[in-house]
Amino acid sequence: MHQPWLPYLCVFLAAGLTTLLMTPLARKVAWKLGAVDYPNARRINREPIPRMGGIAVFLGITAAFVVQYLGTTYLRWPMVLAPSPHLKNIRYWSLVGGFVCIFLVGAIDDVFQLKPLHKLLGQVVAASVAVGGGLVIGVIVNPFTEGPLCMGWLSYPVTVTYLVAYVNIFNLIDGLDGLASGLTCIAGFTMFVLAVMAGRADAATLAIATAGACLAFLRYNFHPASVFLGDSGSLLLGFSMGVVSLLSVARIAGLTTIIVPLVIAGIPIIDTLSAIVRRSRAHVSIGHADRGHIHHRLIAEGFDQRQAVLIIYAWTALLCLGTLVMTQVSVVPRIAIFFALLLASGAVARKLHLFRPVLLHHTNPKTGDDELVCPQDPEFPDEEERFREQESQRHHGLR
Numbered sequence: 001m002h003q004p005w006l007p008y009l010c011v012f013l014a015a016g017l018t019t020l021l022m023t024p025l026a027r028k029v030a031w032k033l034g035a036v037d038y039p040n041a042r043r044i045n046r047e048p049i050p051r052m053g054g055i056a057v058f059l060g061i062t063a064a065f066v067v068q069y070l071g072t073t074y075l076r077w078p079m080v081l082a083p084s085p086h087l088k089n090i091r092y093w094s095l096v097g098g099f100v101c102i103f104l105v106g107a108i109d110d111v112f113q114l115k116p117l118h119k120l121l122g123q124v125v126a127a128s129v130a131v132g133g134g135l136v137i138g139v140i141v142n143p144f145t146e147g148p149l150c151m152g153w154l155s156y157p158v159t160v161t162y163l164v165a166y167v168n169i170f171n172l173i174d175g176l177d178g179l180a181s182g183l184t185c186i187a188g189f190t191m192f193v194l195a196v197m198a199g200r201a202d203a204a205t206l207a208i209a210t211a212g213a214c215l216a217f218l219r220y221n222f223h224p225a226s227v228f229l230g231d232s233g234s235l236l237l238g239f240s241m242g243v244v245s246l247l248s249v250a251r252i253a254g255l256t257t258i259i260v261p262l263v264i265a266g267i268p269i270i271d272t273l274s275a276i277v278r279r280s281r282a283h284v285s286i287g288h289a290d291r292g293h294i295h296h297r298l299i300a301e302g303f304d305q306r307q308a309v310l311i312i313y314a315w316t317a318l319l320c321l322g323t324l325v326m327t328q329v330s331v332v333p334r335i336a337i338f339f340a341l342l343l344a345s346g347a348v349a350r351k352l353h354l355f356r357p358v359l360l361h362h363t364n365p366k367t368g369d370d371e372l373v374c375p376q377d378p379e380f381p382d383e384e385e386r387f388r389e390q391e392s393q394r395h396h397g398l399r
Contacts, residue, residue, distance in 0.1 A: 007068065007077045008192075008208050014067040015212035019060030023220045026055035027227045035110040037228060049225060052110050053217060054232025057181075058103045060213035061206075061240070068205055080201040092202075094133020095243060101126035102167065102239040106232035116287050119231070120164070126239065127163035131156055135246050163242045169268035170238030171231065172275065176295045177223035179309050183316050184237040185214035187264045190320035191241065194260065194327060195248040203248030210240045223305040241265065259338055260326060266319045267294065267312055270345055274354035282357035282387065284372065291374065292358035301352070315348070360387055 030036060030050030037049050071077035105122030108114060114122070136155045174180035188211030195204035214237065220227050229237070245261030262269060271294045279286050298308035322341045326334045349355070360383040362373045373380045 004078075007071055007080075008196075008204065010071060011064045011068050011205055012208045012212035015060040015064035015209040016216035018063035019056045019213040019216040020219060022056040022059045023053060023217060023227060026050075026052050027220070029055060030110070030227070030230070033111045035230060049228050051228040051230035052107065052232050053221060053227045053229045054103065054106055054110070054234070054236050057213045057217055057229070057233050058099075058236055060216065061099075061209050061236075064205070064209035064212065078201060080205045090134035092133070095130050095135065097133070098126045098130030098243070099236070099239065101129055103232055103236050106230065106235035109235075110230040110232050123164045123167050123235065124160060127160045127167070130163065130243065131159045135159065135243065137162065137246065159246070162246070163239065166242030166245070166265065167235050167238035169265060169272045170241065171234040172272050172293070173268040174229055174234040175293055176305055176309050177225035177228075178218050178221045179295060179312060180229055180234050180237060181214040181217050181221050182309065182313055183267060184241060185211050185218070186313060186316050186320055187241055188214060188244075190264055190323060191244045191248065191261070193324065195244065197327065198248055200248035203244045206240060206247070207244045210237065210244070223309065259334075260323045263319050263323045263326070263338065263341060266341070266345060267316050270294070270349055270354070274349060277355045278357045279359070281355070281391075282360050284357070284359045284361075288359065288372075290358045292354065292356070294352065294354065296358075297352040297354060315345075319345070357384075357387065360384060 027050045030052035033052070035050060035052045037051050039046050039048070068077070068080060072079055102123065105114075105119060105126060108122075109119050136159045170180055170184065173183060188207045192204050192207035192211060195201075195207055217229070217233075221229065241261075241264075245264075275290070275293065276286050278292055279288060279290065284290075294312060295308050298311060299305070303311065319341055322337055326337050329337070359372050359374055360380065362371050362377075362379050362383050363369070364371050373383055
């Protein structure tokens with residue numbers, strides 16, 4: 001008889017050791033292909049850093065499932081690729097296809113810097129491959145009404161949108177050494193525990209493999225980093241966490257349980273939402289990068305990179321602890337805990353001024369051209385004062 005934890009431990013170690021051994025190779029490949037982040041006004045790093053660490057993470061997750069396959073075939077480990085009743089028609093090779101696709105999209109972007117629309121299209125294709133294999137949100141049980149909500153054909157675009165959103169929130173949070181990989185490690189361990197408690201071996205195996213790969217990658221990625229995840233890594237991690245949540249957490253119960261993976265990914269979601277709001281408020285393109293993310297704000301408050309990352313780790317760990325408690329209580333306390341976490345996170349976001357614009361329009365007096373200015377520019381204080389006056393007038397006008 002095998003100990004029930006032994007296969008998970010072997011999968012975790014396989015992912016970690018492979019990632020640890022392959023990261024130096026991934027770093028060399030990145031240098032060879034010119035996939036390097038050079039210092040500029042938007043980046044935190046002060047020296048060139050290769051950005052294809054996703055190669056090592058992808059190989060780590062792959063090695064984990066090879067070990068799982070060998071254990072199932074030759075050592076009589078329990079079968080993990082057994083879908084839940086909700087996903088009885090799932091085809092796991094389609095999930096493999098989705099993982100390969102999202103990794104390739106990220107790797108191509110690392111080397112050639114794809115246009116945002118092209119990268120989004122690649123993400124939609126990867127998500128569609130997984131959804132086409134049966135990974136769909138088909139039925140939602142609302143605790144406040146009688147009977148389930150069957151989405152029918154809408155389940156396909158809804159699930160694709162869910163996966164693409166998960167991919168992008170993890171991609172956008174990847175702004176400091178070890179931030180995205182560390183957050184994914186914490187989220188992965190949390191989803192692993194939840195999946196084991198729910199009896200979802202497929203989700204648990206993917207979650208622990210992803211956590212193991214991320215933990216090992218931190219050896220090279222924590223400050224001072226010698227390699228970055230790149231889009232090949234951040235897109236892959238977001239996709240993996242999205243798939244885990246669909247395989248397990250979001251499918252077990254109803255509407256309140258769908259909240260759980262959203263709370264686990266709370267920090268990336270808040271960061272993405274605040275970016276959309278502050279850019280929209282200042283009439284700046286939503287896709288235009290700025291230095292208003294959570295990690296930028298923490299550094300502006302006087303924290304160094306390590307301190308900022310550790311603060312965000314602690315914030316994420318608190319949210320993950322909240323989700324573990326949420327799954328052990330009834331519906332009403334679960335909703336109460338959710339709103340408590342939401343209010344606490346909202347208070348921190350307000351304290352850090354996450355929704356305040358950091359890019360503003362400015363008319364160049366010499367050329368008459370419309371330019372964007374940031375807090376480092378001498379024109380910014382005047383434009384910020386003008387922006388506040390316009391906001392105040394608009395607010396009073398609405399009243």
